[in-house]
Amino acid sequence: MSHTFDHIVIGAGISGLGAAHLSARQGLKTLVLEASERVGGCIHSLRFEALDGFWIEAGGHTCFNSYGNLLSILDDLDLTRQVRPKPSLSYRLWKNGKRRSILSALHPLEALGSLPRILREPKAGRSVRDYYSAILGRRNYQDLLRHAFQAVICQPADHYPAEALFRRKPRRKDVVKAFTFARGVSTIPETLAAQSGLEVRTSQRIDRIEALTTGFRVQLADGQALAAAYLTLAVPPDAAAQLLPLGFDELRALVGNIGMSEIETLVLAVRREDLQLAPFAGLIGVDSPFYSAVSRDFLPDERYRGLAFHFRPGMLSLEEQVRVACASLGIIPERILAQAQVRNRLPALRAGHLAVVERIDQALAGKRLGLTGNWFIGISMEDALTRTRSEHQRLFGD
Ligand SMILES: Cc1cc2nc3c(=O)[nH]c(=O)nc-3n(C[C@H](O)[C@H](O)[C@H](O)COP(=O)(O)OP(=O)(O)OC[C@H]3O[C@@H](n4cnc5c(N)ncnc54)[C@H](O)[C@@H]3O)c2cc1C
Incomplete structure (x- = not known):
């Protein structure tokens, strides 16, 4: 043939x-x-036509100047000069029904005592729990890192391979550190x-x-x-x-x-004036039904704000997810202008x-x-x- x-x-x-x-x-x-x-x-910049195309990232949201292979493709497409810088906003923890600072969950003395081990602890072949408990302490892992890593990979983090989580890569000096595009990634x-x-x-x-x-x-x-x-x-x-x-x-x-991990993503848009929270990167769920919520505040819109909540699968009905999301934002469900559900899937590496x-x-x-x-x-x-x-x-x- x-x-x-x-x-x-x-x-x-x-x-x-x-x-x-x-x-x-x-x-x-x-x-x-x-x-x-x-x-x-x-990669899914979800656009709400009823809100004049206002978009929220339902999946991947941030690219970095250490993404050399991506940047070489952006160069080919003449897209590198269209990147929009992402300001550095902070994540907050959502714990026991309250928003808290990330530092509130850190055990500084334990971290200081464990940190020298970073020089001698091998990473290869080890799980995230094993490696990060060794270099930052068990309590820091349990109370903070576990939740932060779960927020990044949208799945339980304990058995994930440590070497697949963060890898040091050279940065391109001519490109801003973290970026997106005017219409999303x-x-x-x-x-x-x-x-x-x-x-x-x-x-x-x-x-x-x-x-x-x-x-x-x-x-x-x-x-x-x-x-x-x-x-x-x-x-x-x-x-x-x-x-x-x-x-x-x-x-x-x-x-x-x-294996694969399923994620039930709920995307919500509200009027700017209805959300009283200062601009933030998002929320990290601590023993919460959602792993993370990622805000759209990195590229402010004059009229709307939006978030994508990444829920654990099979736990809550849509109505319950909306209630949990609204509680974490301090709004009532009636303030939601537009919403969408997206099914995300990510590999569950071991x-x-x-x-x-x-x-x-x-x-x-x-x-x-x-x-x-x-x-x-x-x-x-x-x-x-x-x-x-x-x-x-x-x-x-x-
Ligand atoms: C919520 C979330 C946040 C993330 N945030 C970031 C971030 O900020 N920065 C970052 O770098 N990465 C981030 N990621 C990870 C990154 O976005 C993804 O890992 C990456 O985009 C995956 O690309 P892929 O092409 O390998 O797989 P996929 O994007 O899964 O693409 C696979 C494609 O194959 C298609 N397909 C499946 N079965 C078939 C079939 N039988 N026939 C034909 N087509 C089929 C699917 O429809 C899909 O389009 C995030 C991911 C998620 C879910």
């Missing part, structure tokens, strides 16, 4: 669009197939998908994928069959395990073992994950199949694009 495309990418989150961008720039005929009706995946996937030279199809259902001697055949539910010399799966691990063709059984078993990635990479060696996503190095946009770039280099060279 003659190949319709050089490269088919499945999944139009930042990982998949990044992979498609890199191959299209190399002159390869590239197609992206996305299951949902929009691109961006976890969805500007990035939307610009990637709209560029000429690559085709993106949304609302696609894939029935199955077959491995051919010279590539892959993708059978769509609408009866169409597409073929490509190279295939990249840029979907969550459970979806990747389902899509992997026959003959990739070891990979399917490894990938299918990686200590020892990097050894699993090594085995995945051994099984991929010599194949024309790429696997990328936020479930290899870590869950940030840059972690996802770091994997995307290394898979691109393996498949297509520099």
Whole structure:
């Protein structure tokens, strides 16, 4: 069968669009197939048309000048000069029905006593609880860090791999430290998908994928069959395990073992004058039904303020979530101007994950199949694009 495309990418989150961008720039005929009706995946600047397009980040919200792979793509798209700086606002804790400062939960003497261990405690292979209890003290971990980390990864943090949480990366001096865009971070996937030279199809259902001697055949539910010399799966691990063709059984078993965490996100917009709180970055839930609430105060709007509350799954009805969110903001539910529910999913990595990635990479060696996503190095946009770039280099060279 003659190949319709050089490269088919499945999944139009930042990982998949990044992979498609890199191959299209190399002159390869590239197609992206996305299951949902929009691109961006976890990047979702939710726009309320009834509020003149006022938007709130329902997923990823902050990019940093240490995101070298992301910035190189922004350079390609001529987007780097459009970045908007994010001022440094503080998070507050939401604990026992009260907003409190982060420092109120810190045990300074314990932190001072434990901190010298940072120089000798190994990080590799250890869980977040194990490593951070060692370097900042058990009580600091239990009372503060555990909740702060849960807020970042939107899931219980204890068993998450310490090495996947924060990685030091060089910063680009010509770019502000933390940034977004005038219409939110969805500007990035939307610009990637709209560029000429690559085709993106949304609302696609894939029935199955077959491995051919010279590539892959993708059978769509609408009866169409597409073929490509190279295939990249840029979907969550459970979806990747389902899509992997026959003959990739070891990979399917490894990938299918990686868990996912569900997040029930509630996005709320209110009139500026109805929210009495000073501008803030958001709330960190301490033993609360939500992991975190992220405000839109970093880019103030004249008329509205907004927040995205990231709730633990299956705990509260929508009405109860609204009540909890309003209580934490000190408003009554009648003050809500617009709201939306979004389902977010993030990989639930476990200590020892990097050894699993090594085995995945051994099984991929010599194949024309790429696997990328936020479930290899870590869950940030840059972690996802770091994997995307290394898979691109393996498949297509520099
Ligand atoms: C609430 C929240 C806050 C975050 N905050 C930040 C932050 O501030 N900074 C940061 O760097 N990162 C942040 N992240 C993480 C970051 O946004 C994500 O990890 C990253 O965007 C994931 O990109 P991805 O392409 O790997 O996966 P996804 O975004 O999950 O994309 C996968 C895509 O595959 C599609 N798909 C799934 N199955 C199929 C199928 N069978 N066929 C076709 N398509 C399919 C999905 O619809 C989706 O579009 C946050 C994430 C969340 C949820």
